[in-house]
Amino acid sequence: MDGAVALHLTVLDMEFLSRFGPSFMRTYYRAWIAAPGSMSFTAVDDAGALVGVLLGATDPATHVRSMVRDHGLALVTAMIKSAALRPRLAKDLVVTRGGRYVRGVTRLLARRIRRSTPTTLPDQPKVGEVTHVLVDPSRQGGGIGRLLIEAAVTTARDHGNDELVLVTPPDLAARHFYDALGWTADGSMTSRSGEPFLRYRFVLH
Numbered sequence: 001m002d003g004a005v006a007l008h009l010t011v012l013d014m015e016f017l018s019r020f021g022p023s024f025m026r027t028y029y030r031a032w033i034a035a036p037g038s039m040s041f042t043a044v045d046d047a048g049a050l051v052g053v054l055l056g057a058t059d060p061a062t063h064v065r066s067m068v069r070d071h072g073l074a075l076v077t078a079m080i081k082s083a084a085l086r087p088r089l090a091k092d093l094v095v096t097r098g099g100r101y102v103r104g105v106t107r108l109l110a111r112r113i114r115r116s117t118p119t120t121l122p123d124q125p126k127v128g129e130v131t132h133v134l135v136d137p138s139r140q141g142g143g144i145g146r147l148l149i150e151a152a153v154t155t156a157r158d159h160g161n162d163e164l165v166l167v168t169p170p171d172l173a174a175r176h177f178y179d180a181l182g183w184t185a186d187g188s189m190t191s192r193s194g195e196p197f198l199r200y201r202f203v204l205h
């Protein structure tokens, strides 16, 4: 897992979460992998070197709720420790996400996140998501990203998902990657923290 975190911090250094550094990101990866419904894949080359990572979830609502319920306090503690060492990050955290995170922690402490809440009504499509895909810069363009996405597609299909979705920043070349893999552009959106994203979807049957 340390190798995946190191690669994440190298390849996606511009991402907000990456700014919290290795210790927080290890906590984040641990929580992501442990929570039910996660998709967590690594690509390893013939020499055993880690060359790619994909994170996602077949049931994002269950997954995020479990992350918050079972790992929320560890995540918040790691985040606060990291932000305490990085004043600019602390300011950005409060301005862009402060209110939302405080509400989440309050809910967590009030134990209002229940284990039995249904996530998908029977007649709604089962939508999984890919949240991160990253390949070692020295190995990009060699088909590793395609293999990681294919693993996610196969897993989601086996799980019974109807489609996969993802978002990517509009300024990243990754959108050409998703175009090449047959994903459909599905408009743009602004995250609750104010960042612009392009949406993509992939129908699984």
Ligand SMILES: CC(C)(COP(=O)(O)OP(=O)(O)OC[C@H]1O[C@@H](n2cnc3c(N)ncnc32)[C@H](O)[C@@H]1OP(=O)(O)O)[C@@H](O)C(=O)NCCC(=O)NCCS
Binding pocket: 011, 012, 131, 132, 133, 134, 135, 136, 139, 140, 141, 142, 143, 144, 145, 146, 147, 168, 172, 173, 174, 176, 177, 178, 180, 181
């Ligand atoms: C985006 C990324 C995951 C793609 O992985 P990769 O291993 O380099 O991609 P692949 O070699 O499997 O490419 C698969 C297809 O996408 C195309 N493609 C990949 N990157 C492309 C780019 N920047 N521009 C145009 N086409 C691209 C390839 O040409 C290939 O198409 P083909 O099979 O028809 O020739 C990788 O480049 C990466 O880690 N980028 C930085 C992190 C990032 O942007 N992640 C996504 C946002 S979270």
